[in-house]
Every structure is written in structure tokens, then in C-alpha cells.
Amino acid sequence: MELKNKKVLVTGGSAGIGKALIRELLAQGVKDFAVIGRSQDKLDALKDEFKEADFILVAGDVSKLADIKRLVETVGEHWGHIDLLINNAGVVSADPLQDMTDEDIINQININLTGLILLTKKALPLLLKSEAAGLMNISSGLGYIAKPFYSVYAATKAGVRHFSEAMRRELIFENIHVMTVYPTATDTDMMTSAKVNEMDSPELVARKSIEGLLNKEINVILGGEEKIKNIATNFNRPLEIDKSVKENYDAYKERTEEHRAM
Template identity: 50%
Template sequence: MQLEGKNVLITGGTRGIGKCMIQELVNGGVRHIAVIARDKQNLKQLSQDFEDVKFIRITGDVANIEVLREAAALIEDKWGHLDILINNAGIVSAGPLEDIQDEDLYDQVAVNITAVFLLTKYCIPLLKASKEAAILNISSGLGLLGMPFYAAYGSTKAAVRQFSDAMRRELAPFNISVTCSFPTATDTDMMEKFKGRVMDSPEFVAHRSIEGLLNKELHVIFGGEERLRENIMNFEAPKEFDKMVAQNYEDRKKASLGHKAV
């Protein structure tokens, strides 16, 4: 798959991995990009940063169904079809489950997975109208491994993987590929609490994720050989993985406290 001339819709594209993916798209020849984001000023900044791109800017929260419907309607009106959908927006509220506010639990589900369901649903007719279409869903390494203190966040991201696999099989007859990306710790605003830790750069994550989409990879898993070994252990010997996680339980708990990015 080639990027040049494609019409793209991305959520959460004004900063972090999302904005870096826009740079990748532009480098590949994309000139029509629709972006859903909450910050109107950051959306305006995109037009200054990427002067050659004709943006459709949708200001709003992806948790709002009307915002998602409006985005699909605008794309149908202005472009007639969509070539690439990137479900990137995500939020996190970590810590012991009993200490997380109810609203934060609801919001993580609404943004991280319900919005992915709905926006994909609304965009399927637009993607079917493309000669060759693709969906890129951004999950998380925590969507592969159930880790303490990230039960809600990790569960929503695990749902993104399941959804991606199901939609790949459902949309295969229509020449629509689906790729799911699983970043580990990435140096973005969401990880501000962990400054000083070795993390992937958002540029690297964006590059590999877009590369995976173009190559029609099923999964793009970050974290190297160590993460692959953990995934295998978690599946084949979960009790052994439990023991490994338990060795630094208190450190994990302490690190999760205050980790909130919405």
C-alpha cells in the first residue's frame, strides 16, 4: 500500500504519537487529513506546521458520539470516501482499582474502546468506497499483558486487539486491511510522570506503526525480544508470569500512583 494521494482520518493527532504519525503521512505524500482532537488551538497549529496539507479539523471529544458522526459526515461530504482510518486517541488512569474514580473508569472505556467501535462503524461505508483501504488501531503493550494497577486501561487496550482481529476478518472481502499496534512506554505527555525512564520515541512508534499499516502487518509489537518472551510466558505459563510480576509488586504500585493522562 502507498500513502500518496490517500485520504486519512486520525483521532488524537495534535500531539505525541498522533502528531508524529501525521508527519509520517505527510512524508509519504498524504495531503488530505481529517483530525479529531479536543484542543482547538492545537488543531489550528497543525495547519501552520503542515502548510501543504488540506485539513478537516473536528474539535471535540471522541467520547461524544455526535463528534464521531459529524466527522464521518464531513468526510463523506468533502471527500466521498476514506482510505485510511487511524484510531489513536487514548487516555489512562492507573492505580489500585478500588482507588480509581468511577468517572475515570467510564472515561477510559468510552475513549479507548467505545469510540473505536463507533468511529470504525461510521467509517466502514467510506472505507468500502475506497479501492484499497486500511485501519490502524493503536493499542498498548498493556493490552497484551494483564498488569496490576492498570486493570482498566489494559482491559480497554486488550479489547482493541480483539476488535482489530475481528474486524480484519470481517472486512477482508472488501480489501480493507486492519493493523493493530502495541507501543510500550513512549516519551509523550501521557508518560510525563516517568521522565528519566528509557522509553521509545513517539517518532519511532509512529514510523513503525505506519510502516506496519503499509505492509499490512497484523500486529506491530514493541518492546523487542523481552516483550515477546513475556507474551509467550503469559500465555503458556501464566502462573510463572504471576511470580515474576509479584517480585516487584510494591514498586509497580508506587509507580502507578498519580499516573493519569486524559
């Protein structure tokens, strides 16, 4: 895929991994970005940070149907098509299930999964108008290996993984490359309240994601060989992962106690 002059829609492009993706794509010759995020201030700051880019900025919430429709209509009016849709916006709330508020359960599902699916549906006619399109969905390592206290978040990210896989097969005769990115702990605002020592940089995640897109990879899994090995173990011998969780249960609980970025 040649990225120069492509039209790219990034959800949650105003911070973290989404913003790093914009920086990486700019370096690859992309100029036109559409970005949705809830905070107008964070969106406006993009124009100062990336002066060479042309932005369509839409203040809105990917879990709200009216905002999704407004976004797609605006992009359609300006560009007439979309070359790359990056479904990146996401939130997290960690807690034992019984302690999690009903709102955090509903909102994680609506933002991370339902909104992503609805936006993909509404954006598809514009993606199909591209000569060579891409659909990049940002899942998480927790979409492969679920961990305690992330039951709802992990469920949404496993949902993204399966949605992506189904869409890849559904669109097999179309000119749309469908891929999924699985970041591990990454140093963004989302992780400020989590107690994690070692994290990837958002720039690394962005670079690997775009490399994956250019190489037509279907899955970009961060976390190195260790993560690939653990995914295989989780699939083939899940009780081994259970055993390790049991041995480290208190540490898991302690690390996630305050983790919330909604």
C-alpha cells in the same frame, strides 16, 4: 498500499503518537488529513506545524456519538471516502481499582474502546468506498500483558486487540487491511505523570506503524524481542509473569501512583 494522495483520518492526531503518524505519512506523500481532538488550540497548531498538509480539523470527543457523527459527515462531504482510519486517541488513569474514580473508569472505556468501535462503524461505509483502505487501531503492550493498577486501561486495550482481530476476519473479503499497533512506553504527554526511565520516541512508533501498514502486517509490536518473549510467556505460562509482579509489586505501585492523562 501506495500512500501518496491517500485520505487519512487520525483520531488524536494533535499530539504524541498521532502527530508523529501525521509527520511520517506526510513524508510518504499523504497531504489530506482529518483530525479529531478535544482541544481546538492543539488542532489549530497542526496547521502551523505542517504547512504542506491540508487539514479537516474537528474539535470533538471520540466518546460522544454526536461528535463522531459530525466528524464522519464532515469527512464524507469533503472527501467522499476514507483511505486510512487510524484509531489513535486514548487516555489513561492508573490506580488500584478501589481508588479509581467511577468517572475515570467510565471515561477510559468510553474513549479508548466504545468510541473507537462506534467511529469504526460509522466510518466503514466511507472506507469501503476506497480502492484500497487501511484500518489501524492503536492498542498497547498492556493489551497483551495486563499489569496491576492498569486494570481498566488494560481491559480497554485488550478490547481494542480483540475488536481489531474480529474486524480483520469480518472484513476478510473487503479491500481493507486491518492492523493493530502495540506501543510500549512512549515519550508523549500521556507519560508525563508516569515514572518510567526508558521510553520509545513517538517517531519510532510512527515509523514502525507505517512500515507495518506498507508491509501489510497485522500486528506491530513495539518493545523488541523481549516483549515478544514476554507475550509468549504470558500466554503459555502466565504464573511466571505473576511471580515477577509479586517480586516487584511495590515498584509497580510507585511508578504508577501519579499516572493519569485523561
